Amino acid sequence: MIDEHKDSAVNNSRRNFIKNTALAAAGFMIVPRHVLGGRGFLAPSDRLMVAGVGVGGKGQSNLASIYNGGKSEIAFLCDVDDRRAANSIKSFPKAKYYKDYREMLDKDGKNIDGVVVSTPDHNHAMIAMAAMQLGKHVYVEKPLSHDIYEARKLTEAASRYQVVTQMGNQGASGDGVRQLQEWYDAGVIGKVHTVYCWTDRPSWPQGILWPSTNGEVPKELDWDLWLGSAPYKPYIEKLVPFNWRGWWDYGTGAIGDMGCHLVEPPFRVLGLDTPIDVQCSVGSIYVDEFKRGYFPDSCPPSSHVIMTFEKTKKTKGNVQIHWMDGGIKPARPEELGPNEPFGTNGVIFEGTKGKMMCGVYGADPRLLPLSRNNEVHTKQKIERIKGGVEGHYWQWAEAAIAGYGKMQLSSPFEIAGPLTETLLISNLAIRGTDVQRPKANGKGFEYPGRDIKLLWDKENLRVTNFDDVNQFVKREYRQGWSLGM
Template identity: 75%
Template sequence: MKPSKHTKNQENSRRNFIKHAAVAAAGFMIVPRHVLGGKGYLAPSDRLQVAGIGVGGKGQSDIASFAKTGKADIAFLCDVDDRRAANSIRNFPRAKYYKDYREMLDKEHRHIDAVSVSTPDHNHAVQTMAAMQLGKHVYVQKPLTHDIYEARKLTEAAQRYKVVTQMGNQGASGDGVRQLQEWLDDGQIGKVETVYCWTDRPLWPQGISWPEPAAQIPKELDWNLWLGTARDLRYVEKLVPFNWRGWWEFGTGALGDMGCHLVEPPFRILDLQYPKDVQCSVGSVYVDEFKRGYFPESCPPSSHVVMTYAKTKKTKGDLTLHWMDGGIKPERPAELEANERFGDNGVLFIGTRGKMICDVYGSNPRLLPTSRTAQARTKKTIERVPGGAEGHYGQWVEGCLAGYGKMKMSSPFEIAGPLTETLLIANLAIRGFDIREARADGKGYSYPGRDLKMIWDSQNIRVTNFEAANQYIKREYRQGWTLGV
């Protein structure tokens, strides 16, 4: 006998009930681990899985700072030099180790949430872009990139791929820059007219010829991978791990190293973007009594760059920003007492009603004369980052866990990209200063970039009045390397 329609409906209802009850029971039994673990417990799904590219030196301290938050696991390590990676391998024994970041990302990307990049400047962009294209959040050491073009492309990519980004200029999270902002907003120094930024860097060789002779490549170092995007140059002593900074092929000189820590405060609090124009003078080295050194492959031993920015609400008119390195410093402010320290690295703001000063990272902010600092009664209007400058790392970890757009970062690429560009535009003037052409009479060379104010077109990313300088906006990568855009 056939079952009735009513019996069929009863049977279907019974089966659906059993099915839904089983699912509900399973859901009841699988209790989230953070509930079982109690307050403060983080389930594996609530912990950030971090891969480090470049894990020696600063890279080592970066990943250690992420781990210190208690919310990040250092899951993968990558370095082209086993010597540099040794401490991180020892500190994170459960992390899997690779030499080639491309292999690591290809094989492990499903197990990676975020990537820390702390390699020489010339490889930042390709490594960062590769991670972002896989949807990974990124923390990148300063400067963000080696080239202006790369900075623009990474800034665009961060928005396109919707990942949480942070550049490693930790002073951006410090209390000092926020105090400077509050003083400025309170009218303590009026509208800013001029800014001076200076550093005692370089602390590595600059203004020299490429070393002779070639040296034997250490067995622990994969020289081909270290070169990455750079030309196929021979290995020389002491280039790795630090002296590469003084060579244009790999580094960005004192400006790239310290500019992100010193130009960042005025860039942020004055709402600056791209400069209108740039000019410079550079120091040279002594070769003999008849000749000054000319080594265009190496950054100069010292430089003074002047950039002009369009007027903002915080400036009196167009702003003039001076960059000085190699020990060059601005004139000592008259408001400083005779024995008060001016500092080897610092920033001086000159306004219509007064002056203020800070050290590197925006730390130790003071109004001038310094007696005014204690007398100022400016209210705190800007939220501080927990932990200050050291909280820069934890802020990024929290931001990654929260997801894109959920938390404010101190140095996301939307700020770090234009800041890096402004430094590299200054470097454009420095490199353009030494562009030489053979004289028509065959007697030596002329230097058309000297005594020239280069006009910058930020929309089209180029110098409009000195075409020769534009060759440095975007490098040609070595075969096999690409930015992927």
């Protein structure tokens, strides 16, 4: 277990750091670079001093992309697993290495300008919040958080602490979603009423029981730190570094992994907010001929979620987005030829005057039928991001150097927060299908969540007609860990 007193000491140190830097700014004519101009400010001539938390896998590529933008120095590395950190340590040999992000922020917070968070989902929020409370700009991998409550609090904190934020859904900076928006704003497909988003994920095990056999913790891994905010469980084989995505304690399933890439285009193009209701059905795994498996710890093998959004000025009435994963796909559009590519991941917009579609990240935007792409010509009205998808990283670094409020970003928390909330609200419907109650006659169980539509109260962050799932809106952190507010 993490020492609760140590955690408290780190929080106190964080508060003292903020207080002391403010006093220093008031008391001296010559001030250090990280204090100059107040919280979240960098001198224009400076490079961004970056700390990475979770620096293997996606974290490794995130840091490499931010560094290659030319305006950042990867100065600090933090990972609970020395094996995963090895390549980043080799790539950035001058960077100081930590295992615990709290120790890093406590000892070297004054030397850090921005923090890149690329850990498993369940630890995103508390790391990002700790950094923002120190006035650090943050780049957080998708999804922004594990819980709806966390997403809301991170969104509020970005404004409160006036730091530059970006979520790692790189397609938000791509040319594709901008082309879709220009077509839509020009009225090419009329007003959209229905959207389909689909993915072939999960590519990891789901719909399974937690293994009954414990594994041996690798000597390079600090298992307690890896668990972080999640409930304590013994280590099992193959959970790290990737299969955690299929377990509710750590991951957010297929929609958490791919939703930020696939739901983002309609969210942006149609100007949507969080849904007013969600409903779903999920794929089944049967343990025998007559009985469906019950696996409440694990995401289902497939799901189909229908989200309803209130009418906006850009839509025809309410809009429905269908989310499909696990290989489920919508019907092939009639306008798409039988041998024309449909894709294993994609989005279809259905409007009153036509249809358009794209792939993951909003890439490969197309009007349907495909012949329309040679006939329709619209003016480019939306500025493109230098570097496109890759520029998503550079944009954050440049905005952090410029200072809070100086540059527009593609996926700041004010946009990424509601998008993440939307996906996690959908997960309430998915998790609701496994709510189990004894039947009135005492013979077996019933599953009421499989046959209802969840009504969402945005202001109060709760489902109003099925209280069983509200426990998942805000989970209890393990003792010694907190969101630090």
